[in-house]
Amino acid sequence: MKALFFGRISLFFCLLSGFALASSCSKKESDPVASDSVMDFGPGVGYSPRDASNRAIGTQDPTDWTLDNQWNAKEAELFKSLALNVNDRPIGTASMSGAYPNPATASVRLSWSTPEAAQHDFVIADQSYQAIIGNSSSTPSFGGSSTFNLSQNSAFKRGQVYRVYYIFHNGKTVYYKGHGDIKIAE
Template sequence: MKRYLPIACLLLCAFQCGVDYDGPDVYFGPGESITRRDAQGRPNGPPDPDDWVSDATWSGEETHLLGLPYGAGLVPLNGSQQLATVSHTEAFPNPAPNGEATWRIQLSLAAPCPCLVQSVYVSRRYTFIDRSSDTLQAGDSRRVPLRTQAPGQLYRLYYLISNANGLLYKGHGDVRHAE
């Protein structure tokens, strides 16, 4: 029996490799779905009102991307937020020439810190590209490099700010690779 187990595993893997993805895609919204910014972070087009602001709720796929230990369970990601935690967040340049952009987040002076800032960067099929985390104090800012992989494609950065008491702020923003 033990001799057949590795062969069965290989056959199972071989059949699974050909299965098409049937899960949900990230919904980027209508229109261009990005907030255009130049290389210095200045707006240079109409903003996407859905990006770089607080998200009230996340879907099941989104909540599985970022889960933080909180006592015996996880931080409740669709709980109430302290919107004054973040003073500014953006990605620039956007669209990203050569596939390279920067995400910048700044906490407000009133943020109840120390704060853990986590982010997960994904493709349209919720495929993980990169993850980062850092502990920041009130008024601190952080820059994270973002790399896109294919011209014309959209990518999403999910970010979450928490402290020892739980969720403070969560949101997302979209980045397009310039064609």
């Protein structure tokens, strides 16, 4: 009787341990290298609200407009035309001012600066990693701004959040890369 009791207890703990091990091995949704089919826009509202003068007007998303070390396969695919490894270790820095206004109505503006001249590429993608519009430079610069006209593209839906990916590079060398999220005003 005692052996049967301890056998059942042992079986119970083995099953419990196996379940705990299996669940700890799965990728979490917040893992930046996970290959989920729908992106996670981060905490809170999922974007950093800013007015038309680029002043913060609410809680800012700490994952926006910062360095991304690794991109998942779907993110890397957005920049396949660059013929460089977007997951190479970035060697520089950049200052991103964020997107403004955010939420955006007709257009959204991005401004940046880099201590070294670099080419830039931007892609705005939907939550399924489908590129909607992009912008790139063939001439290296120390900074600048880009304005995306959102009102002339029917792919942008009111009230939806989209991701802006950016990469600064010198030839095949990744200088800096990251993302930020924008919302289309309702």
